[in-house]
Amino acid sequence: MHSERGVSRRGFISSAAAGLSYLALAPVAIRAGDSDWRNRVLPGSSLLQEEADDYDALAKLNFNENPYGPSEPVLKAMTKAFKYSMRYGYPDGGVASAIAKHHGVARSNILLGAGSGEILEVVGLTFLDHGKKVVGVDPTYGSVYVHASGIDADAIKIPLLGDYRQDIPALIDATNKHYREVGFVYLCNPNNPSGRTVSAAEVRQLLDGIPEDVPVLIDEAYHHYVEDPEYATSIPYVIEGRRVIITRTFSKLFGMAAIRLGFAISTPEMIDLMRPYSTGSVNALVKWGAVAAMEDTEAQQRVRKVTLELRNKAIRELATMGYEVIPSETNFFMMRTGRPVQDVITAFRQRGVAVGRPFPPMLEYLRVSIGTEEEMLRFMAAFKEIFPQ
Numbered sequence: 001m002h003s004e005r006g007v008s009r010r011g012f013i014s015s016a017a018a019g020l021s022y023l024a025l026a027p028v029a030i031r032a033g034d035s036d037w038r039n040r041v042l043p044g045s046s047l048l049q050e051e052a053d054d055y056d057a058l059a060k061l062n063f064n065e066n067p068y069g070p071s072e073p074v075l076k077a078m079t080k081a082f083k084y085s086m087r088y089g090y091p092d093g094g095v096a097s098a099i100a101k102h103h104g105v106a107r108s109n110i111l112l113g114a115g116s117g118e119i120l121e122v123v124g125l126t127f128l129d130h131g132k133k134v135v136g137v138d139p140t141y142g143s144v145y146v147h148a149s150g151i152d153a154d155a156i157k158i159p160l161l162g163d164y165r166q167d168i169p170a171l172i173d174a175t176n177k178h179y180r181e182v183g184f185v186y187l188c189n190p191n192n193p194s195g196r197t198v199s200a201a202e203v204r205q206l207l208d209g210i211p212e213d214v215p216v217l218i219d220e221a222y223h224h225y226v227e228d229p230e231y232a233t234s235i236p237y238v239i240e241g242r243r244v245i246i247t248r249t250f251s252k253l254f255g256m257a258a259i260r261l262g263f264a265i266s267t268p269e270m271i272d273l274m275r276p277y278s279t280g281s282v283n284a285l286v287k288w289g290a291v292a293a294m295e296d297t298e299a300q301q302r303v304r305k306v307t308l309e310l311r312n313k314a315i316r317e318l319a320t321m322g323y324e325v326i327p328s329e330t331n332f333f334m335m336r337t338g339r340p341v342q343d344v345i346t347a348f349r350q351r352g353v354a355v356g357r358p359f360p361p362m363l364e365y366l367r368v369s370i371g372t373e374e375e376m377l378r379f380m381a382a383f384k385e386i387f388p389q
C-alpha cells in the first residue's frame, strides 16, 4: 500500500516522478493483449465467455463506457429507424453532414467508421505501408500498435513522463530522427489509460516540430470529459490544411459503444486516401441515433456531470486512504496499488467487479472506469476488502 495520505497535486507530481522512473527503463514490447478493443472482440475474451446473466450482474468498470446508455430521444430516433432494417440504400438522417456541421467542418472532411476503432485501423492501413512505423507513447490506447504489428509494421514507443504526461519533445525527436520511416504519429488526447491531457500549446509544439508531411492521428475519444483549460480540440488544424486526422466516437459520452459509430475529421485529400480502406459498414440505427445524440445537449451535460462527480468522489476517497491516483480528464482514472495488477483484477472479479486490464509497463497500476453510483459503491466496498486499511 502507498503510504502517503491525501496526495495533493504537487505531492502527487513529486511522488509520481520517483515512482515512474522505472517506466523509462521498462522493455518495449507489443503484445496481442495490448488493446482494449482486441480484448472485447477476439474469441477468448473472458467477458464473451460469461453467461449473459453473469455479465449483467457485473459492475462493469473495465471499458470506459457510459453506463447510462443512449438518452430517450436517441432511443426514439433509433426505434423509428428500425423500419430500414431490411434495406441497403435508405435515408440515413444525413449523419455525415450533421457531424460535419456540429464540428464546423465540411462533409468532405468526414469519414465514418464502425466505431473510431475502425478509423484507427484505416489510418494504419493507409499510412503504414512499405515498412513504415507509427510513433507514439507507451502506454496508450494500444490498438494502434496491435494493428501495426498485425500488418507487419513497427512502432516507436516513447515512455510517459514521470508525471504520466506524454513526452512531446521525445515524440518530436523520434519522428525527426526516423523521418523517412514514420508512417504517422499517434497522440491520444486525453490519453488512455493515464487520463492526462496534452495541452493546446504542446500539440502546436509537436506539429511545428516535425516535418509537415508526417500525418498526425489525434485520438479525441474522451474529448467531452475534459475540464483542463489548457486543452483544446485539434480540429482547427484540419481546417488549416495540416495533415492531421482527428478521431471521435459515439461510444463514450453518447453511450452507444455496442452499436458502433466513430469518425475521422481530416482534410479532403487525407479522407480520400483513407476511404478505400474503410468498410462503410455503419448501421442505420446508429446513424439516426447519432444525429439525435448530438442534438441532445441536456443528456450530454447530465452524463458528464454525474460521471465527473463520481470520478472525483472516488479519487478523493482513495487519496484519503493514501493511494496515489493520476489526475484524470476522462471517465476513468488510474491508480497505483503497489500490487501486481493481474492479482488485483482477479480479486475484483471474484467480487463481481470488472476493472481495467494490465497496461504494461505500469503493472502495479489499476485503471477504473466510472460506472453508476451503485457500481462505484460496489467498487469501493470491494477495494476495501482487497486492500484492508
Ligand code: PLP
Binding pocket: 036, 037, 063, 064, 114, 115, 116, 117, 118, 141, 188, 192, 219, 221, 222, 248, 249, 250, 251, 257, 261, 262
Ligand atoms: N480510442 C480510445 C482512446 C479508446 O479508449 C477507445 C475505446 O475504448 C477507442 C478509441 C475505440 O472506441 P470505439 O471503437 O468504440 O469508437
